[in-house]
Amino acid sequence: MEFKTLRYHALAAAILILIFFIINTLVSNLITPARYTIDKIAPIYLNYAYYIDSSKQLTFDELMAQPERIIAQPFSKIPWSFTAQNYWLLIDLKNKNLKSEDIVAHFDNPMVDHLTIYQLNDKKQLLHTYNLGDKEQDLSLFQYSVPHIRFTLEGQATQHLVIKIDTGGISKTPVNLYRNKEFVDLVRSQTGIWGIFVGVLIMAALYNLVLYFGIKDRVYLVYIGYIISAIVLMGAVLGFGFYLWPTPWQLFIHERVVFANYAIAFFTLAFCTLFLRYHKDNCWRYKLSVILLSLMFILAVSSLFIPENIAAPIFFVIMAALYIVCIILIYNKLRSGFRWAKYYVLSWVPLILGAAIQPLELTGVISYSFTTRHAFLVAILCEIVLMAMALADRVRYQRERALYHATHTQQTKLLNSAKLKQAFMMLQTQQRRAILCLVKIRHFNSLNTIITPAQGYTLIRHVADKLALQLSYEREFIDLDNDLSAITQFSDLGSGVFAFISTKTQSQVMLEERLTKVLAGLPKQYEIKGLNLQLNYSTGFSYLNENDDFDYWLQHGYLALKNAKDSINKVSSSVHDKQQVMDVTLAAKLQQAIKTNKLALYYQAQLNFSTNKVNGAEALLRWPDPAFKSISIEKLIILAEHTGIINELTLWIIEQACQDIIRFTQNGHPGHTVSVNLSAKNLTINNLAEKVENILIKYQVPAHLLKFELTESAFVESQEALIKLVEQLNTLGVKVVLDDFGTGYASLSYLVNFHFSELKIDKSFVLDLPNNHTHQVIVQTAIDMAHNLGLSITIEGVETQEVHDLLKGMNADHAQGYLYAKPLAYDDYLLYLNSQYNLKMLDSPF
Numbered sequence: 001m002e003f004k005t006l007r008y009h010a011l012a013a014a015i016l017i018l019i020f021f022i023i024n025t026l027v028s029n030l031i032t033p034a035r036y037t038i039d040k041i042a043p044i045y046l047n048y049a050y051y052i053d054s055s056k057q058l059t060f061d062e063l064m065a066q067p068e069r070i071i072a073q074p075f076s077k078i079p080w081s082f083t084a085q086n087y088w089l090l091i092d093l094k095n096k097n098l099k100s101e102d103i104v105a106h107f108d109n110p111m112v113d114h115l116t117i118y119q120l121n122d123k124k125q126l127l128h129t130y131n132l133g134d135k136e137q138d139l140s141l142f143q144y145s146v147p148h149i150r151f152t153l154e155g156q157a158t159q160h161l162v163i164k165i166d167t168g169g170i171s172k173t174p175v176n177l178y179r180n181k182e183f184v185d186l187v188r189s190q191t192g193i194w195g196i197f198v199g200v201l202i203m204a205a206l207y208n209l210v211l212y213f214g215i216k217d218r219v220y221l222v223y224i225g226y227i228i229s230a231i232v233l234m235g236a237v238l239g240f241g242f243y244l245w246p247t248p249w250q251l252f253i254h255e256r257v258v259f260a261n262y263a264i265a266f267f268t269l270a271f272c273t274l275f276l277r278y279h280k281d282n283c284w285r286y287k288l289s290v291i292l293l294s295l296m297f298i299l300a301v302s303s304l305f306i307p308e309n310i311a312a313p314i315f316f317v318i319m320a321a322l323y324i325v326c327i328i329l330i331y332n333k334l335r336s337g338f339r340w341a342k343y344y345v346l347s348w349v350p351l352i353l354g355a356a357i358q359p360l361e362l363t364g365v366i367s368y369s370f371t372t373r374h375a376f377l378v379a380i381l382c383e384i385v386l387m388a389m390a391l392a393d394r395v396r397y398q399r400e401r402a403l404y405h406a407t408h409t410q411q412t413k414l415l416n417s418a419k420l421k422q423a424f425m426m427l428q429t430q431q432r433r434a435i436l437c438l439v440k441i442r443h444f445n446s447l448n449t450i451i452t453p454a455q456g457y458t459l460i461r462h463v464a465d466k467l468a469l470q471l472s473y474e475r476e477f478i479d480l481d482n483d484l485s486a487i488t489q490f491s492d493l494g495s496g497v498f499a500f501i502s503t504k505t506q507s508q509v510m511l512e513e514r515l516t517k518v519l520a521g522l523p524k525q526y527e528i529k530g531l532n533l534q535l536n537y538s539t540g541f542s543y544l545n546e547n548d549d550f551d552y553w554l555q556h557g558y559l560a561l562k563n564a565k566d567s568i569n570k571v572s573s574s575v576h577d578k579q580q581v582m583d584v585t586l587a588a589k590l591q592q593a594i595k596t597n598k599l600a601l602y603y604q605a606q607l608n609f610s611t612n613k614v615n616g617a618e619a620l621l622r623w624p625d626p627a628f629k630s631i632s633i634e635k636l637i638i639l640a641e642h643t644g645i646i647n648e649l650t651l652w653i654i655e656q657a658c659q660d661i662i663r664f665t666q667n668g669h670p671g672h673t674v675s676v677n678l679s680a681k682n683l684t685i686n687n688l689a690e691k692v693e694n695i696l697i698k699y700q701v702p703a704h705l706l707k708f709e710l711t712e713s714a715f716v717e718s719q720e721a722l723i724k725l726v727e728q729l730n731t732l733g734v735k736v737v738l739d740d741f742g743t744g745y746a747s748l749s750y751l752v753n754f755h756f757s758e759l760k761i762d763k764s765f766v767l768d769l770p771n772n773h774t775h776q777v778i779v780q781t782a783i784d785m786a787h788n789l790g791l792s793i794t795i796e797g798v799e800t801q802e803v804h805d806l807l808k809g810m811n812a813d814h815a816q817g818y819l820y821a822k823p824l825a826y827d828d829y830l831l832y833l834n835s836q837y838n839l840k841m842l843d844s845p846f
């Protein structure tokens with residue numbers, strides 16, 4: 001792959017070198033003839049002199065009558081200016097040769113209004129008068145576009161040329177004498193360059209017109225506008241415009257050459273603004289550009305009505321403003337990382353160089369030559385080519401970006417399923433082995449209720465970075481993106497699920513091992529606004545079968561993910577109903593409270609019907625801090641579950657409960673049990689049973705004094721893990737109670753498959769027991785069933801003596817409720833316990 005692109009790059013470079021070679025040869029051949037002016041190749045001597053007539057009234061005869069006014073200096077010393085004045089140039093020619101020469105005098109300024117050439121013999125007698133200039137009638141196109149005269153200089157003869165330049169606008173007119181043959185060469189070269197220029201520009205204009213129809217972007221029209229104004233301007237300055245449109249048009253343009261300059265400046269700025277997409281963000285820079293554009297438009301129109309020598313200096317000021325605004329526009333975009341603007345920035349280099357050469361030549365800093373004369377033309381040519389490249393690059397960039405958006409998620413900037421699908425299709429056509437592997441951040445969706453979506457995306461990115469690292473160690477996971485610059489082996493399917501593909505032939509066990517290794521490298525914690533989120537992952541995979549389609553394959557992956565061995569998927573829907581949007585700061589505070597021991601366990605008495613004594617209690621969590629007291633404990637538990645704090649919390653509760661069991665023993669209640677509630681999410685605690693055992697050993701608590709209450713919702717999706725946990729706890733000697741019996745999904749088969757020691761009937765069946773016959777039947781049935789299965793049964797929510805009596809009659813074992821005691825803080829509860837025993841209440845707790 002890489003080698004292939006390298007080969008094409010090399011080929012492109014070779015083509016470029018060849019083209020440069022051709023251009024170089026062409027240019028050097030084209031500029032050669034202009035070097036051979038007649039004084040350089042024949043023994044003809046030339047003398048130069050000039051006179052500037054600011055009155056514009058002087059006639060030829062008057063000048064000849066006062067030869068002392070004439071300044072004998074070469075033409076390069078003439079102080080050309082925009083002021084309205086006539087220039088008289090004088091040339092003496094002396095042929096030292098015996099043979100005669102055919103001479104051409106070339107006046108390289110086709111925009112001069114009147115160019116009168118007086119040819120004199122050695123006695124200063126007028127031989128001939130020639131009239132050139134665009135204001136002259138009936139010249140040939142050739143005479144208009146390349147003003148020149150031909151004459152013969154006999155051997156050993158002397159002649160004089162007196163040239164009168166009378167024009168508005170630019171007077172500077174380079175005069176060069178050539179032998180006929182060299183002049184023909186020169187004209188051929190010039191025509192060649194003009195042809196290339198006009199040809200390339202017309203091609204570019206046509207091509208971009210096509211692009212405009214395809215892409216419908218105004219910038220192409222502006223570009224064409226720029227091209228046309230460049231042709232108009234250069235056609236006027238260099239003279240080839242005479243061949244492009246009717247002569248009256250060309251003469252019209254000669255009169256309004258400042259307007260043409262404005263047009264090119266206008267389109268330069270308009271292109272800069274549109275190309276860099278400033279019209280989309282309407283910022284102050286855009287407004288600045290619009291102001292300058294309007295100003296240029298107004299000045300351009302007014303330039304049609306004011307003399308050129310006033311309009312031109314104003315134009316030069318506007319040019320400076322144009323450069324400044326363009327620099328501001330370009331700089332700002334470059335700073336914000338517009339990669340695709342590089343060709344455009346480059347296109348300014350020839351323009352600035354070329355634009356600088358013209359005024360330098362005009363002011364005489366650089367001397368006239370064929371090269372300097374055509375420098376601006378070549379600069380515009382280069383610029384237009386670079387602008388075309390910039391436009392093409394921008395289209396390529398936009399396409400790339402569209403592709404990027406189609407293949408990446410907007411929020412996490414990771415590959416989405418599109419590329420996964422592409423890889424799937426490829427593997428399927430190649431009939432290769434492919435296994436779709438999925439990794440999921442567990443409970444990611446419930447996290448969304450407490451962290452903002454943006455925080456969720458950063459979390460995904462954080463995990464993704466680590467996943468990328470883990471996968472990069474394994475060559476078996478294929479690259480999904482054929483971008484050469486980077487390897488991306490996974491895609492983001494949303495909701496915290498990542499997908500990648502293994503193509504290695506291996507046993508399922510080996511793949512499982514590999515995936516476990518990958519999971520082990522993923523972050524276990526994630527800090528978010530002071531809250532330490534605990535992260536868990538599950539993984540699943542699905543094999544590609546011959547006729548599967550992508551959706552089916554993916555669906556199977558999700559199914560595998562759901563059934564993943566030690567994964568606990570959803571929280572039961574009943575818990576979901578109670579969900580509220582809770583903020584992460586509260587979770588952080590809760591976590592802090594756990595760490596600093598600011599939480600408390602309250603105890604609620606459990607009465608034994610047979611002894612009529614309290615011999616156990618349910619431990620219930622409280623957050624005594626006045627600021628948080630009012631928050632419902634159930635909500636806190638849900639918050640803890642969703643943030644993963646629940647594990648820390650439960651371990652704290654178990655440890656606290658064990659310490660309290662020992663204190664009960666020490667305070668005279670040796671057989672007093674404590675039931676701790678376990679949340680469904682606690683099953684993700686690694687080796688929970690082992691940790692419980694360690695705590696029991698640490699505080700020397702007899703196992704049978706600790707009980708765990710497991711609520712039914714925990715059973716919904718994680719049976720296997722749960723069976724194992726209950727077994728392990730039983731082995732330790734810790735009893736497990738099936739809590740909230742009757743409210744959830746518990747089926748009778750649970751009672752068979754799990755080795756519970758106790759059932760606990762939820763208070764919802766008990767509160768209205770005396771008046772609700774159905775509840776009476778249910779409670780009675782539950783009691784009988786428990787007894788028949790060898791389980792004891794506790795009834796919670798006993799608030800009245802009537803219920804107490806009813807339950808006693810139904811043969812229940814234990815009862816818990818406000819009738820006996822509300823949940824009490826440890827000290828209060830101990831007082832309550834002691835008072836019970838002191839009073840020795842036997843038949844009734846009162």
Ligand code: C2E
Pocket residue numbers: 604619620621633634637653676677678679709739740763796797798799816817818819823
């Ligand atoms: P639960 O396991 O069903 O706990 C019994 C709830 O019933 C307690 O509410 C208790 O105060 C209340 N209760 C007890 N006797 C009566 C009565 O006679 N009448 C009425 N109306 N209510 C009575 P609490 O303490 O607000 O706890 C609510 C739930 O929060 C608990 O339901 C349990 O699911 C959860 N929870 C409490 N502490 C913990 C804990 O330490 N760990 C876990 N995982 N969950 C806990």
Ligand code: CA
Pocket residue numbers: 618677709739
């Ligand atoms: Ca309970």
Ligand code: CA
Pocket residue numbers: 739740761762763796
């Ligand atoms: Ca309950």
